[in-house]
Amino acid sequence: MFKEQNDDENYNEEDIETVIGDSVNLEGDFSSQGSISINGSVNGKVSTEKNIDVGSEAEVKGELNGNNIVVAGRVEGNIKAEKLEIKENGVVEGDLNVKVLSIIEGAKFSGQSTMSKGGEKEIPVKETKKEEDIPERE
């Protein structure tokens, strides 16, 4: 949505309808019909039929449900999406249910991943060992 941001190259800026800035803490379940950009902290479930962008400074404790999800910050919770990309500094602790998964080198993921195709039975394809020590974010 904002021009200077590089994290969300995959998104059409026009799609973003909700922005949670880095000075804001959100508590509770949040759903939107449009795309959501998170740069602050969220404690609760976030749902949309469109896209979710978790910025590099963002911290989410709760489930994420969306179409395309990009995580450059930290997420502690399960993620359900058509497509998930965990960026190089992104941290995800939780189980994934996605159709397309992309984990960039340097990213940290701890949990189970279930990859499914549209209309077909979900097939668990990978189980990762829980990382014992995920470094704290600065």
Added chain:
Amino acid sequence: MYFYICDNFAKKSKYSKKLEQISLKLAKLGIGDERAQISLLRPIEEIIREALMDKRCTNIVAIGDDKVATQSIDMIAHSGRKIAFGIIPLKPSKIAESLGMPNDLDVCCQEISSRKIARVDLGKVDDYYFLTSVGIKVFPENTLSSVFKKVFRKKSPIINFDFLEGYKIQAQVEEYSIINMPTADDMKKIKEGNIESRVNPRDGLLDVLICENGTNSRKKSSFLQTRKLSIETKSKIEINIGGIKMKKSAMKFKVYPKYLDLIVGKNRLF
């Protein structure tokens, strides 16, 4: 029938030429109708009450600034009558700018005469209706609190927002706007955030814009939409409702969809 409400300040001699120009133009356009002047003896409440009691009255036009416009809109909305509101600005007016009513008085009168109507939502904060936005400044300029902020590097108080949709947010910044219809100032902030396509006074939603200390970069600002919210803070903060300032520590906001007919010009901002 058109009913014109002249602001109290219009009595000053420097506005007499402008008023004469407006009267002549309105008469020429055949919409001179009735006019009343606000004064100490005739407050705006009384004038609008009289106008609202007249069944012939279908348009109320404020001649003045944002304050008289905001007061008029509040009273029209409370009355529940289907009356169109318009403004002829005598001073710089954010509301006139939003409605596309130019400073050129002849052109402005022409726009009033054309009576192009746009039905828009109205916001309400506690018992007060507002058309444009409610600005919250934690450290209003030229006040003691702004001096304290500079000298003691005082932090902004924490403000709690409780949204009807079931979530809450907590923020600690200096500026907030609850927008129904954006003013030019709001549009500037909105454009910096590239969210102008989302701000619409006919979508049945209020837009909450939270800007950190004057900046509106992507990471620093927040933008959320809601139908209803409440705001609470420990200390009283100044809010500005279309030129009317007051201090509050708790307030409730609500949007009333498609609630007011406006007479708008070609260059309206929505």
